Amino acid sequence: MALLEVRDLTVVFERKGEQPFTAVDHVSFDVEPGQTVGLVGESGCGKSVTSLAVMGLLPRRGARIGGTVNYEGVNLLALSDREMRDRRGRDLGMVFQDPLSSLNPVIPIGVQVTEVLERHRDMPRKKAMVEAEDLLDKVGIPDPRRRLSEYPHQLSGGMRQRALIAIALACRPRLLIADEPTTALDVTIQAQILALLKELVQDMGTALVMITHDLGVVAGLCDEVNVLYGGRVVEKAQRHELFAQPRHPYTHGLLNSIPRLDAPRGEKLSPIRGSVADNIPWEQGCAFAPRCPNALDVCVQRTPEQEDVGGGRLLRCHNPVQPVVTEEVSV
Amino acid sequence: MLRYTIRRLIQLVGVVLVLSLLLFAWLRALPGGPVSALLGERATPESREALTKQLGLDQPIFVQYVKFLGRALSGDFGVSTGVQPGDSAMEIFLQRFPATIELSFLAIVIAVALGIPLGYLAAKRRGGWFDNLSVAGSLIGVAVPVFFLAYVLKDVLSAALGLPTQGRQDAIGATRVTGFFVVDGVITQEWDAALNALEHLILPAIALSTIPFAVVFRITRAAVLDVLNEDFVRTAESKGLTSPVIRRRHVLRNAMLPVVTTIGLQTGALLAGAVLTEKVFSLPGVGQALAIGFERRDYPVLLLLIIMATVVYVVVNLLVDLSYAFIDPRIRTR
Ligand SMILES: Nc1ncnc2c1ncn2[C@@H]1O[C@H](COP(=O)(O)OP(=O)(O)OP(=O)(O)O)[C@@H](O)[C@H]1O
Ligand SMILES: [Mg+2]
Numbered sequence: 001m002a003l004l005e006v007r008d009l010t011v012v013f014e015r016k017g018e019q020p021f022t023a024v025d026h027v028s029f030d031v032e033p034g035q036t037v038g039l040v041g042e043s044g045c046g047k048s049v050t051s052l053a054v055m056g057l058l059p060r061r062g063a064r065i066g067g068t069v070n071y072e073g074v075n076l077l078a079l080s081d082r083e084m085r086d087r088r089g090r091d092l093g094m095v096f097q098d099p100l101s102s103l104n105p106v107i108p109i110g111v112q113v114t115e116v117l118e119r120h121r122d123m124p125r126k127k128a129m130v131e132a133e134d135l136l137d138k139v140g141i142p143d144p145r146r147r148l149s150e151y152p153h154q155l156s157g158g159m160r161q162r163a164l165i166a167i168a169l170a171c172r173p174r175l176l177i178a179d180e181p182t183t184a185l186d187v188t189i190q191a192q193i194l195a196l197l198k199e200l201v202q203d204m205g206t207a208l209v210m211i212t213h214d215l216g217v218v219a220g221l222c223d224e225v226n227v228l229y230g231g232r233v234v235e236k237a238q239r240h241e242l243f244a245q246p247r248h249p250y251t252h253g254l255l256n257s258i259p260r261l262d263a264p265r266g267e268k269l270s271p272i273r274g275s276v277a278d279n280i281p282w283e284q285g286c287a288f289a290p291r292c293p294n295a296l297d298v299c300v301q302r303t304p305e306q307e308d309v310g311g312g313r314l315l316r317c318h319n320p321v322q323p324v325v326t327e328e329v330s331v
Numbered sequence: 332m333l334r335y336t337i338r339r340l341i342q343l344v345g346v347v348l349v350l351s352l353l354l355f356a357w358l359r360a361l362p363g364g365p366v367s368a369l370l371g372e373r374a375t376p377e378s379r380e381a382l383t384k385q386l387g388l389d390q391p392i393f394v395q396y397v398k399f400l401g402r403a404l405s406g407d408f409g410v411s412t413g414v415q416p417g418d419s420a421m422e423i424f425l426q427r428f429p430a431t432i433e434l435s436f437l438a439i440v441i442a443v444a445l446g447i448p449l450g451y452l453a454a455k456r457r458g459g460w461f462d463n464l465s466v467a468g469s470l471i472g473v474a475v476p477v478f479f480l481a482y483v484l485k486d487v488l489s490a491a492l493g494l495p496t497q498g499r500q501d502a503i504g505a506t507r508v509t510g511f512f513v514v515d516g517v518i519t520q521e522w523d524a525a526l527n528a529l530e531h532l533i534l535p536a537i538a539l540s541t542i543p544f545a546v547v548f549r550i551t552r553a554a555v556l557d558v559l560n561e562d563f564v565r566t567a568e569s570k571g572l573t574s575p576v577i578r579r580r581h582v583l584r585n586a587m588l589p590v591v592t593t594i595g596l597q598t599g600a601l602l603a604g605a606v607l608t609e610k611v612f613s614l615p616g617v618g619q620a621l622a623i624g625f626e627r628r629d630y631p632v633l634l635l636l637i638i639m640a641t642v643v644y645v646v647v648n649l650l651v652d653l654s655y656a657f658i659d660p661r662i663r664t665r
Binding site: 096115151 | 572576581658660
C-alpha cells in the first residue's frame, strides 16, 4: 500500500445555468514515501484542481468530487471537515505558486510559521518561536531571528517561497504537494528552491507531489511523471523512460518545444500547434486530436482508453509515437 | 508617524481658520439676522440700530472677523443671542457637546458591533437566505429617513419597553464631573444615574445607528468577500487552522482597512443625523442647539459648534489614518 493512493479522482464544477465542467477526470496515481511524482501539463489541464481535491480545499458548494484519495489507507474524501482540518498541515502540507499573495500581508512571518506549530504540535508560542527560527534557518533564510518579526513585503521572492516551504514542512507532514512552486521566481532562484525541496524531501523521507508545466523541473526532481491533458492522464511513465521515449504525441510535443543543448544545429523548436481552446470533449474522442500531428479518423470518433504498454507505462492514445529502437537519449 | 500626526494637526489649524472665515461671511449673508430674530419684524428702526450696534454688527465684516479671532484666541467666542441668550457660546458648547458625543458614540458602537459580524456572516454565506435578507435589510436601513425611524421608536417601542423619550436623564440629582452623564455615573459609582442616562440614550442611538450600521455592514461584507478569495486564506486553510483563527487573524484583520475608513467618514453623517434625532427625542445636544441657532441666527453659537464639529470630524479621520498603520504593516514600514 502506497502512502497516497489517488484512484479515479474526478472533479466536476457545477454552476447554475451552465454546463457542468469536468476539470479532473478519473485521475489515478500513487506516491510512496521519499518518492516524487510529477503532474505535468498546460495551463488549465486540472493540476491545481487535483491538488486542491487531495487537500480538501475545493469549495464545498459547486464542486462534485468522485473517486478516492487514500492516505495511509484512509479515504480523505470521506472525512468530515473537522477531521480533514486536523490532517491539513500535519499529515499533508502544501506549497503554492505565488509566494507573495500566499502569505498574509498584515501579520509577521514568525506568527505565520508558529500558528501551524501551535495548532498541530500543541506548542506554546515561545517554544514555537524557537522552533520557527530553526525552521527558517533550515530552509536557508539568513538571519532567521530578525525575519520572524518581519512582514512578507520585507522579504525577497525567494525568501518568501522558502518561508512557505518552512510553513508547509513545519509539522513534518509525510506528504507535500507543491503547486508550481517556482513559476513566480526568476531562474536562479528557481534552481535554488528546487534544490532545497529535493534536499528536504530526501532528508525527511517526505512523499512529494510536484505540479508543474515545466519539464525541466520534472527532469531534475521527479521519479514518476503523469502527463495531464484536459483533465485526464494521457501518459504515465518513469522519468527516464518518459524523457527517452515519449509515446503520447502530446508528451512528445511538450519535449520538442523545450530547447535542448544536444539538439543538432539548425533544428527548429516545434511548439504544439493550436491551444486548449481547440479541445473536443473526451466523450467524443481524444481531446487532443484537433492539435495532434498523429491524429487519425478514429481519434475524433472513439475515446481512447488507458492502456498498459509495458515497462510501467500507461498510455491513452489511438496512434502513439512509435518507439525508436536505435538511439537512447538519457537525461 | 509622530511627524505625520503633527503635520496633520497643523493642517487642521489651517482648515479651522479658513472654515471660520467662510462661516463668518456665510452666516452674515443669510437673510434676516439676530436683530430681527430678537426684536421681531415690527421693531422700531431706532431699537434695531441700537441692538445692531450693541452686537457689533454695524462694523465692517472684516473688522468683526479680526475682533472675533482676537477674542477667540483667549477662549472667548462671544455670547449667545438665541439658543440660551446671555450664556457664553463656550458654556453652551461644553454643556451640549457631551450629549451629542455620547449619542454618536453609542450609535457607532451599535453600528460596528452589529455591522461587522453580520457583514462577515453574510459574506461567508454569500447567496444564501441570510445574505439576501440582510442585504435587503441594509438597503431599507439606508432608505428609511432617520427622523421617521426615530418617531417610530419613540412612539411605539419606548412604551413597550418602558424607556424614556425625553431629555438626557431624569432629575435624580446625579453628580456632574465630565458632562458625559453615563461616564459621570460610572466614575462616581452612581450606577442608577449611569443606567438612567443610558436608558435615555438607547432609543435615539438606535435610530441614529441605522445608516452607519447599514454602511458598515455592506462594506464589511464586500471586503470579506474580497479577502476570502485571497491566496493567503487558502494557505491558512492548508495549515489546518481552526475557523476562529482564520476568521480573526487572516480574514477580518485584512478586511478591516476599508471598514475603518468607512467608520471615519460616517462621523460626518452621524453629526447630521444627530440634529434630527436630538430634535425628536428632545435631547439638549449640539444638534438641537444648531437647529435653534439657525432659526434665531445665533452667530456665535453656530460658529463655535460648527467649527468644533469639524474639528471632531478631522480628528476622527486622523485617528482612522493612524489606525491604518496599526492594521497594515506595509504602511507602517514604508
Ligand atoms: N472553482 C472553480 N470553479 C469552476 N471552474 C474551475 C474552478 N477551479 C478551476 N476551474 C477550472 O478547472 C480547470 C482546471 O483548472 P486548474 O486550476 O486545475 O488548472 P491548472 O492545470 O492548475 O492550470 P495552471 O497551470 O494555469 O495553474 C480550468 O479550466 C479552470 O477554469
Ligand atoms: Mg494551477
